[in-house]
Amino acid sequence: MLREAREAPQVVTRQAGDASIERAAQTIAAFAPSFVVTLARGSSDHAATTLRYGIETHLRLPVVSAAPSVAGVYHADVSYQGALVLAISQSGGSPDLVETLAQARRGGALTCALVNTLGSPLAHAADLVLPLHAGEERAVAATKSYLAALTLGAQLLCAWRPDEALSAALHRLPGALDAVLAQEERAVAAAGRLTGDQTTLVLGRGLHAGVAAEAALKLQETAGVGALAFSTAEFAHGPARLAEPGTPALFFQARDATAPFTADSLSTLRGYGAQITLIGDDVPGQAADLPTPPTGHALTDPAVSALAAQLLIAHAALRRGENPDAPPRLAKVTRTR
CATH class of the missing domain: 3.40.50.10490 (Glucose-6-phosphate isomerase like protein; domain 1)
Structure with a gap:
């Protein structure tokens, strides 16, 4: 992985x-x-x-x-x-x-x-x-x-x-991904927070909602950690009940139009006592554990966030003694009808 x-x-x-x-x-x-x-x-x-x-x-x-x-x-x-x-x-x-x-x-x-x-x-x-x-x-x-x-x-x-801005962001994207890879030691340092047996909450919104869902799946697949993904907007409609003190949470903070809303959600989650690992941008009161470089466009930022999450989760799997390349009971090609 x-x-x-x-x-x-x-x-x-x-x-x-x-x-x-x-x-x-x-x-x-x-x-x-x-x-x-x-x-x-x-x-x-x-x-x-x-x-x-x-x-x-x-x-x-x-x-x-x-x-x-x-x-x-x-x-x-x-x-x-x-x-x-x-x-x-x-x-x-x-x-x-x-x-x-x-x-x-x-x-x-x-x-x-x-x-x-x-x-x-x-x-x-x-x-x-x-x-x-x-x-x-x-x-x-x-x-x-x-x-x-x-x-x-x-x-x-x-x-x-x-779109000129999107074209420029795509041109910069390989360099931004390289910058994420250069900070892999930060992923190693943060991985220990995701190695327990308690279910991890994974939250993002908008363009990062799918990234959050993928991160939760990767925690399940490769690290054997129970994980539940939510849009931060949906989280407030009931699943917030799960955020007991000490609950591990992986949180994606984007730089797009969702930013002020997810920052408020992060503050609320912190108030519940959740143990938050933050990917993306800093928010008031908490610096990102895995900061990602801005790519210059909202449509390309999810890629750098996803790569940071992959590094984090792969190292969490290794800390748990798992092989993230060959999880049990899974096959490379899944055929369903």
Whole structure:
């Protein structure tokens, strides 16, 4: 997992040189979708959550998440007329995703697969294929392939609707990821807070909600730590009951429009007595344990936060005596129907 995470800057550099992103964006713009549907499971679905916020804030198009069981289990034909369906998968081999994408294509959608395995069934089922450029991923748990999905989504949005600030941020992104990697010792130092048997709360909001969900999954997968992810907004609607004194919490503080709201949530959580590990920006009363460099755009900042979390969680797994590259009972390719 650590080896995969350390390759993140090279992944983004490879994506930047891929002309197929511009061609796909031109095809999508010509199709002029009226809405977007994301199709994914697991880590890829967490990347899709971030992409949803990106599409809705950058393009102002509504986004919904497809339920693969509708086609794969209930065999229900859904009308996708006028939709762009974006399928995200590392392997591209899960039958329920393939079946749903094929059904969407028959139902009038323009389909696009963001995959790491170009010869996969999911790639063959799509109108357009965009490679993640993650390269071979040896760790069982998605690491650089998840980061690649995050950054490829931002690349696609910038090509679809060009934006100078986003383009500049994408150009700076490999350097920002290198800066996160240069602070790995801070992740080592903070990892001990996430090694207990108590359930860890993981919180973020907006573009970082999917990052929080992915961090919780990684804690479960690689460290064997129980973790629950919440939007900070949803956390106030009931789950705050879980924040007993001493409860470990992993908190993502962004630099975007959510910042004042999440800073208030962090202050409240601190008042409950939670033991908070902070990733991202400083807030009044607490410096970030893993500070991340600003990339210059809200759509690229989630990548540096996600990389910092991967370093932290990998070292937490090692401290617990776990092998984060080969968690028990998990396989690299998960096939569901």
